[in-house]
Amino acid sequence: MSDSGETVVVAVRVRPFNDREKERNAQLIVNMPDGKSTSISDPNAPNEEPKWFTFDYSYWSHDGYKEEKNGYLTAASHSNYADQKQVFENLGKGVLDNAWNGYNCSLFAYGQTGSGKSYSIVGTKKNKGIIPLVCEELFNRIESTKSKDVEFQVIIIL
Numbered sequence: 262m263s264d265s266g267e268t269v270v271v272a273v274r275v276r277p278f279n280d281r282e283k284e285r286n287a288q289l290i291v292n293m294p295d296g297k298s299t300s301i302s303d304p305n306a307p308n309e310e311p312k313w314f315t316f317d318y319s320y321w322s323h324d325g326y327k328e329e330k331n332g333y334l335t336a337a338s339h340s341n342y343a344d345q346k347q348v349f350e351n352l353g354k355g356v357l358d359n360a361w362n363g364y365n366c367s368l369f370a371y372g373q374t375g376s377g378k379s380y381s382i383v384g385t386k387k388n389k390g391i392i393p394l395v396c397e398e399l400f401n402r403i404e405s406t407k408s409k410d411v412e413f414q415v416i417i418i419l
């Protein structure tokens with residue numbers, strides 16, 4: 262469940278081209294004009310209309326980013342680049358809020374090899390993904406809530 266009352270929230274994210282794609286002069290065929298809709302065009306049929314899809318979130322992380330001094334990638338000015346914090350705010354926080362309220366929650370990433378699942382879910386040291394950010398927030402909340410009458414137990418099942 263999320264703030265919007267939806268039981269399932271679906272997001273898509275487009276990553277930057279990797280070196281192999283750049284070497285092969287890959288063509289960008291995805292467009293995300295408003296944060297929710299995604300279009301895909303067929304490069305072999307330039308006269309055909311693109312196909313449009315709507316999601317709860319369409320994250321543009323392909324370009325339009327700048328690197329901060331600490332290595333964090335964030336939106337350059339006038340860019341709609343979705344950074345790790347934005348993804349966490351929209352997806353991770355909702356899951357955490359619901360878990361905190363006693364609901365069982367799951368979050369999973371789906372996509373082909375190299376599409377960016379680990380980057381969004383785990384991230385890197387400088388660009389932490391949802392799991393480390395959720396853990397930070399979880400332990401902050403525990404720290405600020407615990408008292409002599411309240412005890413917390415966190416279990417990780419591998």
Ligand SMILES: Nc1ncnc2c1ncn2[C@@H]1O[C@H](COP(=O)(O)OP(=O)(O)OP(=O)(O)O)[C@@H](O)[C@H]1O
Pocket residue numbers: 275276277279322372373374375376377378379380381
């Ligand atoms: N939003 C992003 N911004 C910058 N780089 C990204 C982003 N998403 C993915 N990448 C980079 O793209 C590469 C592939 O991403 P990642 O390893 O997360 O894919 P994956 O879907 O988990 O792959 P696999 O299924 O093979 O494990 C990595 O080098 C990662 O750093």
